[in-house]
Amino acid sequence: MNLARQEAFCAALHGAGSLAGTPEPRLDIHRNNRMASLAAALAIGFPATLSIVGEEYFHAMAREFIQASPPREPVLLAYGDGLPDFIAAFPPAADIPYLADVARIEAAVTRAYHAQDLLPLGADELQWLNGEGALDVRLRLHAAVFVLRSPFPAATLWEHNLAADWVPVEDWRAEDVVVCRPQMDVLVRVLPPGAADFLQALMDGHSLGDAAARVESDDFDLPAALAFAFAQGLARPGVDTGPGAGEADVFGGAI
Template identity: 45%
Template sequence: MPSLSARLDDFGSALLDPTRAVPDGLVGPDGKPSARRFSVYRNNVVVGLSEALRASFPCVARLVGDEFFAAMARVFVAIKPPTSPILLHYGAEFPSFIESFNPAASVPYLADVARIERAATEAYHARDEIPLAPAALAVIPHNKSPSLRLRLHPSLRIMRSEFPAFTIWRMNTAGGTPGPVDLSESQDTLVLRSDAEVDVRSMSPGSYEFLVALESGLTLSQAMANAFTADAHFDLSENLQELIQMGAFVGFDLSGEEGNDE
């Protein structure tokens, strides 16, 4: 007799594989295996997971249409079933799946649009922290500013795309109006929720490299150097002001000592 764990694994695998027979020991009211009943239950599970994906990736669904999205979601559900009972976590791998899904190859920007949507979901549910107040940086001596290390808000996400993914995402959000785009244009996107709402906006290559450097723990001067390499017109003061206003920072380290969060 297989263990309970093995039977549950068999049951879960059969739910997502229509070629599998009804698991042993699973019977209907008449005491006999019922392929029809199990098929209905199997379909309900797949449809439920597919609808969870549709709710998380509405722009992707709008771009490819309901029929294509449903077919793509079914394939994903079959090969990437949930590993947690919390459906909030489901779909983290969907953007990478789209990138490798051959039928979606004619929509090369689709995976990057999905990444923006996933980032917005993660940002919305990220933990809260009090953003750094502008006055906190004003008291730092000028000669120590280059060694400053800024700590980013837990909800902050940045994405780079070789396509105008931000523009395409924005045009396909609720109330957006699709229009022509130049697919040769690359775009970087910032996602942040420092308050109740998720803020999604495009950013310059210099700003992207600046945040990548800060995220990796580099100092302000090192991050600025990286930004200038990507964009000779990068404006440190302007970028810092905008990021602080957005609530992108929650603290700082200076000379190896942890800075205030106020």
């Protein structure tokens, strides 16, 4: 099959016209198989989202997403990154306002799982915390760190909808969430007050002192936030000190 024929076939699969020499019923079979395969891949990547809305709703929503955003690459590892934003703008999901944030956590879980392997900072490498100028240090974060600020209990909803025995969420307060993979397993953790602002500032290249100063929460505890970061393996070896140090070595992202 030459390139022009391949492009015409792809366009026909997307529903853009027909393909000369190919009966429409046969094209429909290919279209249905393609749609079913992509919807199944999305279901694997977004199990809690599926659990919240049910299989029929999820697959109908997935079909709309696939039509609007077909895969652009042959590898489907990152396919679905756009699903949370699609859900946020999807009119039928307007009465499930937390659904997009749960999907954002699941997209981050996939990205964290496939992120670069990096060892977290060990306890023997934390001596600089007691040294002069510690607040001028720019801490490098692990490549698999992603931060989400949600007005909903997004992490709790994610966890409950993956549990074998589902229980309703009773405490509907906002949650700041970090997704990370310090070793082999991906972790989803609710952050203490102010830690999301702090981590985001570190990702933006600010020193520990400047990052702490950017936190808006009155309940922020810098030692506690650092202890949390090290306990969860959010930091990686190789801290930098001095003006401009480490600006190109800050990892992680917002979701």
